[in-house]
Amino acid sequence: MSAKQHKIRVGISIGDFNGIGPEIIMKALKDKSITDFFTPVIFGSGKLFTYQKNIFKLQQTFNYINEASHAQSDKINMVNLWKDNVNVDLGKPTEESTKMAIESLEAATNALMNGEVDVLVTAPINKDEMLKQGFKHAGHTGYLEEKFNKKGLMFLVTDDLKVAVSTHHIPVSKIAENISKEKIKKQIKLLNQCLIEDFCIQKPKIAVLGLNPHAGDGGAIGKEEIEIIEPAIRELFDNGVLAFGPFPADSFFQPEKYRSFDAVLAMYHDQGLAPFKTLAYEEGVNYTAGMPFIRTSPDHGVAYDIAGQNLADERSFSEAIFAAIKIFKNRQEYNDLMTNRLRPRKVAANGVDEDLPEDENH
The missing domain is CATH 3.40.718.10 (Isopropylmalate Dehydrogenase)
Structure with missing residues (x-):
């Protein structure tokens, strides 16, 4: 399947759920036709998102799955990492919201590296609180550099x-x-x-x-x-x-x-x-930039001051999703172009170009 035909699978980590992460994710996916353009795969909690969608009066349904490889292309998929009840305290970080942000990021990144999703879009995290819970990096970039073993x-x-x-x-x-x-x-x-x-x-x-x-x-x-x-x-x-x-x-x-x-x-x-x-x-x-995998995020933080008030603007998160998709397709087309351009050719006796086998490229 070509880059233009492939419906991109977008892995989404939820960030700190006591901030605006779940709100901007759901608002960015609220259009019923959104799955015509890509396949969302959220790494989160069904109970958490059901609770928060009721706060924001959003009419969304999720396809609950145990792993990203089971995602359906015409649904908003939720890898249900936590099936127990979640204590929500909107507007301030808690140990539970911080640990869940770490686990969501790790699960989404592993799915990306395993080819279960095509790109990763990350909701905002609280770096200070994550460091207190054992996270070793002052942000997503350092974490991804370690995971991918490459400087970004x-x-x-x-x-x-x-x-x-x-x-x-x-x-x-x-x-x-x-x-x-x-x-x-x-x-x-x-x-x-x-x-x-x-x-x-x-x-x-x-x-x-x-x-x-x-x-x-x-x-x-x-x-x-x-x-x-x-x-x-x-x-x-x-x-x-x-x-x-x-x-x-x-x-x-x-x-x-x-x-x-x-x-x-x-x-x-x-x-x-x-x-x-x-x-x-x-x-x-x-x-x-510069990584073997594509990761984007909105350019703002967790915004505890407006969490739960239905004031969060999802436009930057939506832009992050579509930027990741566009970059993925651009990179695929570039790689296809370079592969075809570098393929050696010879001219047959009848004047028609033919592909050279690799061992003739001397």
């Missing part, structure tokens, strides 16, 4: 704005020591390849931000631009990667500037995410 890149995307960050969830005091020429080169190359494979941009233009105010002001406010960032950009540009900068971060996110580039690499979390969330909050998607 936190990449916030919309159609018009795409921002990656060089360092993730670390203290500001440790940012400078966590950047290097080689690390930035690897990240720009990963970003470049991601834009080609996952977003169908043939020759991406990538802007790189400076670390210091005014991009160091020629060394007056820091040497990282001169010693680390500029050499990395120059070396890659000389080898055909269209990387530019470093640009001062304070003035870069003006529409006439950022729209001249296909993506931006920021040096640290808030340098990239603060302007991104300001410009694209309702439609922004968090994508873990």
